[in-house]
Amino acid sequence: MSIIERPADIARHGALGTSPPRPDGIEKVQGTFEFSSDISADGCLWGATLRSPHPHARIVAIDPAGAWQIDGVHAVITADDVPGQMNYGLISQDQPVFASDVVRYVGEPVAAVAADHPETCRRALAALAVEYEVLDPLLDAEAAIAGDHPPIHPDGNVIRHQRIIHGDPDVTGAVVVEGTYEIGMQDQAFLGLEAALAIPDPGAKGVELHIATQWLHEDRTQIAACLGLPEDAVRLVLGGVGGAFGAREDISLQVHTCLLALRLGRPVRMAYNRAESFIGHVHRHPATIWMRHHATSDGEIVKIESKTVLDGGAYASTSSAVLVNAITLAQGPYRCPNAVVDGWAVRTNHLPCGAMRGFGAVQACFAYESQMDKLAAACGIDPVDIRVLNAMRTGDTLITGQPVLNVAPVEECIRETAALPLPDEPVGGAPMPDGSADVMKLPGGAGRTADAGDIVRGIGWGVSIKNLMYSEAFDDYSTARCRFTDGVVTLKFATAEVGQGFVTLAPQIARTVLGVDDVRLDRIDTQIGSSGSTSASRQTWMSGGAVNAACLAVRSKIFDHVAEENGFDPAALTIDGTDIVDSVSGWRGDVAEACAGATFDETAEYHHAPTTELDENGQGSPHTAFAFVAHRAVVDVDPELGLVKVVQIATAQDVGRALNPLSVIGQIEGGIAQGLGLAVMEEIIQIDGVIRNGNFTDYLLPTFLDMPPVVATLIEQPDPYAPLGAKGVGEPPCISSTPAVVAAIRDALQQAGIDRPLDRVPVRPGDICL
Amino acid sequence: MLAEHGEATLLAGGTDAMVEINDGHRRPAGPVLAVNRIPDLRSWRHDPASGTVTIGACVTYTELMDPSVAALIPALAEASRTVGSPQIRNAGTLGGNLGTCSPAGDGLPVLAALDATVTLASVRGTRSLPVLDFMVGVKRTAIEPGELITEVTLPVVDGWQGYAKVGVRNAMVIAIASACVVLDRAARTVRVALGSVGPTILRCPEAEADLSERIDWASMAVAAPDLARFATLVSAASRPITDHRSSAEYRRHAVGVLARRLAQRALTVDPAGATR
Amino acid sequence: MSEMEIFSLHVNGERRDVTDSWLGESLLDVLRDRLGLVGAKGACEQGECGSCSVVVDGDLVCSCLVMAASAVGQQIVTVEGIAPPDAPSDVQQAFVDAGAVQCGFCTPGLIMAVHDLLDRTPVPSDTEIREELAGNVCRCTGYGRIIDAVQRVAVARVELSS
8 A cells, every 4th residue: 555645845744744653653662662561660569350250140248358368468349448439430320340239240340359469369369259149130132122121220221212203204215125233242452451550649648540541531530439539639640552442431440459559558550361351341332223224216315214222231331322323323424314213222231332443333334334235236226326326415414413514525435445446366366486376365364275266256335424523512622731942842631642643643733833843742641631532533633623722822922922022923923844934024033943942831622513412303413523434345255164355445534634644544454454353253252141252262353364455545625624624534444344344245145146144243154154 | 200290280382281371270280391392302203114204292383384294294284384373383282282182273183184193101101092092072181190292103195185274264263163184095095084073083984985985096086976975974973062163053064165175175076977 | 379489581682580480470471570571562361462472492482371481591582682772673663664553562572573574584475474473463553554564674674685
């Protein structure tokens, strides 16, 4: 793939539009970058969590005596030791710090210990005796809706029910297609496991927590409430974050680590292993979506009907917001004048679900894009043509009645994707230098399951819409501080850097706005206002907007200063490269030199335009902005064994403006890999409420041999609503790549004369061949 | 030393044992013997006179992928390439594969199809037994306390042999079905061994006998319907279970397809040919 | 605690005494928790992700699957021993330049694996790169920029030697 790079004469290196190296890059390649799991402190103890083995049970008694008998054990804590609020949660506070009466999923925290070594912790946990009375678990989402099971939580078994009625609910189309689609539970599977270090203040009056998280301030709010401390007594510092993808938006070990440290007056580390991580954070909601499309015989969508059921697991987390995405985006990136949509997010005794990259849009997209292919077939129209025919444009409305005001280059995304070259290698690839077949190019790889003659190639499409930022009347904002002194700019923000590259982008903004090359970053912590969460594709827009605003405020001060010193009109000053230029006199001077000895320090908050809640008919303007993308997948399929090798993904993505093209490509390729994973391999399997594959031997992630080359085009139409013209780019790549891969498998099978619905992801080998 | 410490843990490449230790499922109760550092166990030899290859228990998969091994026992080299990653193949050993005795062990169908002999040593002396007797059940072997796997002896067979393995990913995957097919031109027999479709590696006597009868050994040809029946018989010989990795139904199907495709690579298939 | 063990390891050319390890502790844990070498990362403890890759006596291995005490007398190289802090290796620099680093958690393991690959196969094909690095999982990048980094180094080394 070629990386789009601005010509040097347009943007100086390191400014917006170029791709400077990550400031943390060298540390990361040398292994010296400090991830949260690498942080220690003198006199530090280790903490560990005892978890429920039952999906639903009453706690009869907890006997810690056995644990206390082990040398090296310093603390054993349970719900009785929570001094503040007993529950936490992002939207509703329904999740206990420790289960006190009832456990609601396998893996729910019941107690925690602190000891001198992880091995001592392990033995202490084994020695903690908990007596349970096993209760009947609720494991069927439909039963939760039907009210067939007693409430498993005081808040009831339905987390949210929302319908959308739009236009004429009774209209019908000449062509009707329907299907029921299932999406399995996906894990974010970041590589850097949950880890934290809590350092108590003297007298246990406060605590400093070093934590890998997506949102420092929201963590602080929830932690402080549970600790019974004022928020300013809880200071959070971002520990190096080894990926996030939504799994670090909720509390996991934060409160437990702080409780142990405060109890003992000593620093405490906690770190999950992979098995604990799988049950210790929220996952992508498994979903069942029934959908019916009505269209004219020409393929124009007339109405959609759907029912979406999300299994939220034991606690609410962000389920209600995930549901809103899943139902308000059910039309996809297509015009749809009429809709009858019903959505449920329910509570079960499964693992809790919440945020994962794509956040509800992923589940909806698999359903509506599968439907678009059915509609194309029913109308006898090419899959590309039917998508172009219905493509949303700026000014079209969602089924909530909200107008899409952002640039909406859906048709361009589709056409530009279609224009990208198909793979030039035939099935099986080019032969090896010795003339033998390159087995790694065939489905099955080194397993040598197939020969080229066994394989059929298919092509499939996926196009999607994603809302950017938070929805439903949430007053979302980000804060940034810009300090200019002696020609050096220092930026301060609480924006969680989770790998996405905001630490690269923020200095680019400052360099561009202020004409200074030397930009430094202050520590990322809670010693400044909130930046909001690194999620919802929002940081480039929100924190980029805040950094931009802070830098503009400083620039204004610089202009005033230079104007006063030189007798210029500040309004006539501009930045050109690293110079200040007076457009009246033609005077030009280096920014740093012109401001020698001066210091300017400005803090800014960026808020996006307000949104509204949905009314009882699902009408309103709940979303802030939208981004679009198209994916075309080429997949080689072994129809007889059901094995798949994705050969190529082509994509054109609506990015607004590529502020750092290399970072954008990184988000596109990485997101596609996660979409591919959901399409063909990634699923948490729970049987009777117990996770069966909570490890990397059995929860399969795409490897180098599973991820194909990506060919990408960036659709750059700067968005007038975005502070820098740039849309968030993180989520769209993983949304429609999934249905594109599945559609390509269906296409290949059809060429082999096989008709399979493949209405469930991930597609398993048996779904293809049995 | 092993005799003195009945509770000793034997560690070859560590790729299985350390997973259990890291998990907390297993803690070494006594000494750990890192047998992969014993030079005698780390070499292999070809004995042309007896027509055998003898492989030390601690020869790694990376070493087994070497062209010198592949020239003699190609199926073993193929199977070794499917094991994990380079990191795992650099550490994991054939002896460890036998010691763990997982039905998904990638080396094991090859050893079973070739009727390999496993040699065990203890202070009481050494003994050898057929690999099919060595593998008793799921992760159960005929190793007695104080015994150590020292080497494996396999025949060099005149004829095509190959290994194939199904996993849900294109690399780094545990077999959900695997098969090794060996054609012995001298004995005019076909041998098939299956992995991940039973409590341990399975041979398929009925399928072997049937296909051996139906191959035209002079021309190395077979009729398509005979191959199809071979697949059916192989599937019938499997005894798979349903678990989180796959369903019994898929495994039974896949193993038949694998065996048929392997045989197809060895033989000229006459699509219209009458069965013999 | 289980019984303690005392032994020495040769890490990055230095003899390092390990005085408080429990029997059976992995090389990864000893490197990180006993010797303070946190460059190798733990992410699966099953040899499935490659984040903990180190070289032991010339072989790339997962340090989580090496019992530390079994590596006595062997030469261990970790990411900290690849190049001096002020002079990153060509592979390390290429990862930064090519955009092969996002969260960076898989990166040290990949640096080890790519050095090992290019030592054995100076100009690897696309397939060789993918097969040889298949044991190193990256959740952020989708691998494209990592492959680019490997190819950049291969090309640069050829140019340098000609």
